[in-house]
Amino acid sequence: MTSGSEQSERERSNKDVPKIRLRGLTKRFGDKVVLDGIDLDVMPGTSMVVIGGSGSGKSVLLKCILGLIAPDEGTIEIDGTNVLALDRARRETIRAQIGMLFQNGALFDSLPVWENVAFGLLARRLASRADAKARAETVLAQVGLAPSVGELWPAELSGGMQKRVGLARAIAARPEVLFFDEPTTGLDPIMGAVIDGLIVDCVKTLGSTAIAITHDMLSARRIGDRAAMLFKGRIVWQGAASELMESGNAMVDQFTHGRREGPIQMELRK
Amino acid sequence: MSAFLDFVASLGRFLIGACLGTGRLTLFAVEGLSHIFRPPFYGRQFLRAMLEIGYLSLPVVALTAVFTGMVLALQSSTGLSRFAADSAVASLVVLSVTRELGPVLAGLMVAGRAGAAMAAEIGTMRVTDQVDALTTLSTNPMKYLVAPRLLAGLVALPLLVMVADILGVLGGFIIGVVKLGFNPGIYLSNTLDFLRTDDVVSGLAKAGVFGFLIALMGCYHGYNSKGGAQGVGAATTSAVVAASVLILAFDYVLTELFFAR
Numbered sequence: 303m304t305s306g307s308e309q310s311e312r313e314r315s316n317k318d319v320p321k322i323r324l325r326g327l328t329k330r331f332g333d334k335v336v337l338d339g340i341d342l343d344v345m346p347g348t349s350m351v352v353i354g355g356s357g358s359g360k361s362v363l364l365k366c367i368l369g370l371i372a373p374d375e376g377t378i379e380i381d382g383t384n385v386l387a388l389d390r391a392r393r394e395t396i397r398a399q400i401g402m403l404f405q406n407g408a409l410f411d412s413l414p415v416w417e418n419v420a421f422g423l424l425a426r427r428l429a430s431r432a433d434a435k436a437r438a439e440t441v442l443a444q445v446g447l448a449p450s451v452g453e454l455w456p457a458e459l460s461g462g463m464q465k466r467v468g469l470a471r472a473i474a475a476r477p478e479v480l481f482f483d484e485p486t487t488g489l490d491p492i493m494g495a496v497i498d499g500l501i502v503d504c505v506k507t508l509g510s511t512a513i514a515i516t517h518d519m520l521s522a523r524r525i526g527d528r529a530a531m532l533f534k535g536r537i538v539w540q541g542a543a544s545e546l547m548e549s550g551n552a553m554v555d556q557f558t559h560g561r562r563e564g565p566i567q568m569e570l571r572k
Numbered sequence: 573m574s575a576f577l578d579f580v581a582s583l584g585r586f587l588i589g590a591c592l593g594t595g596r597l598t599l600f601a602v603e604g605l606s607h608i609f610r611p612p613f614y615g616r617q618f619l620r621a622m623l624e625i626g627y628l629s630l631p632v633v634a635l636t637a638v639f640t641g642m643v644l645a646l647q648s649s650t651g652l653s654r655f656a657a658d659s660a661v662a663s664l665v666v667l668s669v670t671r672e673l674g675p676v677l678a679g680l681m682v683a684g685r686a687g688a689a690m691a692a693e694i695g696t697m698r699v700t701d702q703v704d705a706l707t708t709l710s711t712n713p714m715k716y717l718v719a720p721r722l723l724a725g726l727v728a729l730p731l732l733v734m735v736a737d738i739l740g741v742l743g744g745f746i747i748g749v750v751k752l753g754f755n756p757g758i759y760l761s762n763t764l765d766f767l768r769t770d771d772v773v774s775g776l777a778k779a780g781v782f783g784f785l786i787a788l789m790g791c792y793h794g795y796n797s798k799g800g801a802q803g804v805g806a807a808t809t810s811a812v813v814a815a816s817v818l819i820l821a822f823d824y825v826l827t828e829l830f831f832a833r
């Protein structure tokens with residue numbers, strides 16, 4: 303039997319160990335069970351697409367992994383280490399490797415756009431203000447925004463522009479893990495394709511591991527290596543993202559084809 | 573009997589709730605204070621908070637102080653002339669302003685202005701996930717949002733009250749000289765004759781405490797707000813009400829501490 307730290311060291315170097323491994327993850331708000339025993343593995347350098355109806359707990363899932371919400375039960379392993387058992391400082395180091403695009407952008411509206419994008423770099427003192435600004439402009443260009451946008455305030459941007467700035471902020475520090483909460487919602491189809499391409503680039507060139515939440519099936523197949531469907535707090539289907547449209551699972555079929563009739567009943571009349 | 577038990581139960585619930593709330597608030601205050609002394613420090617955030625609490629509150633605090641001084645002089649002259657003690661007007665104005673009305677009125681004004689703004693800003697950041705976003709960008713929100721504001725409250729209010737003291741005396745001086753016919757030189761020497769250092773210092777100490785309370789209430793209610801725009805509105809109201817009540821309560825406690833010996 304090897305000691306704990308030796309073991310995790312060995313696992314870290316092992317490509318077969320999932321970058322992110324969830325076991326029995328459960329979260330309740332009051333007596334409402336939002337996550338009900340989630341088991342999920344995401345291998346290093348791959349991207350996982352999570353689909354599921356509105357309110358099925360997708361955003362809560364990401365926030366649990368980030369440590370913004372404390373789960374009630376279960377384990378979250380990153381690189382083979384159970385992060386829930388770590389002290390605050392170690393947790394902080396792990397969190398610094400994760401970039402997150404929030405569903406509503408969550409841009410800091412008291413800071414100009416470029417400072418938003420460079421915030422992580424400045425916060426960790428990784429760059430001087432001038433370098434950080436140059437880096438911010440490069441990243442803004444990657445998401446299709448002109449350098450002049452950097453001088454604007456978040457409130458002066460359109461919804462789609464805010465999303466792209468949020469994306470730029472998430473990838474600016476080149477994190478090992480990327481979470482995208484609906485990256486293409488609210489973008490026009492062409493920009494959606496550009497952003498999808500950018501996410502794929504990040505995963506391929508940075509070797510990042512990604513989890514993306516999306517309602518857009520085209521986008522899901524473009525960015526995802528694998529896909530999972532969340533329903534009533536459980537993963538009801540997992541498979542290759544390319545199989546999403548012909549998964550053979552009745553729930554996934556209904557969801558991906560947007561049918562009204564099927565196993566998922568919208569609770570409209572109650 | 574069961575009505576009585578219900579009453580006891582709800583009283584118990586209320587007391588437990590109050591204790592929990594006080595405990596949470598104390599932990600919040602201690603954590604916020606501890607971050608003031610531990611790096612990294614956010615100088616820009618501190619300066620911004622100083623600007624908002626201190627500089628931008630100057631006009632309203634100045635107006636309040638001048639009018640208070642004027643009213644004090646008027647009221648005290650009509651009151652004191654009944655005892656043929658007109659010459660006490662100047663001392664009465666300066667003592668009331670420095671020891672009591674300067675800190676309390678400035679505190680209440682700043683609570684309404686800066687405390688409300690603080691709660692609204694942090695509350696909006698909370699409900700739009702900006703506070704969470706800070707955490708994901710290696711920044712502790714307690715350190716980045718709360719600590720600079722607590723420090724700014726602690727520093728800015730005494731500075732404001734210094735200004736308020738001077739302007740309050742000026743207001744009294746104007747009425748004294750223009751309306752009540754005092755000789756300007758005599759009015760000023762009356763003002764300074766009975767004024768002791770600890771009158772001013774106790775007022776400034778009160779101001780520091782009030783500034784801290786205002787910032788604490790603004791941050792605490794904002795930080796814990798939930799439920800969209802309505803929640804932010806509720807947080808703002810709670811911040812102002814709580815700060816105002818605490819200012820008056822601590823004013824009594826501090827006065828007792830400083831002067832009742």
Ligand SMILES: Nc1ncnc2c1ncn2[C@@H]1O[C@H](COP(=O)(O)OP(=O)(O)OP(=O)(O)O)[C@@H](O)[C@H]1O
Nearest residue numbers: 331332336354355356357358359360361362363405
């Ligand atoms: N802080 C919270 N307190 C209480 N309930 C919450 C909280 N956050 C989320 N919930 C509840 O958890 C459930 C899942 O929310 P979540 O935001 O994860 O949905 P989602 O799958 O991301 O939906 P959408 O696709 O609409 O974004 C919702 O029913 C929501 O009401």
Ligand SMILES: [Mg+2]
Nearest residue numbers: 360361405483
């Ligand atoms: Mg969501």
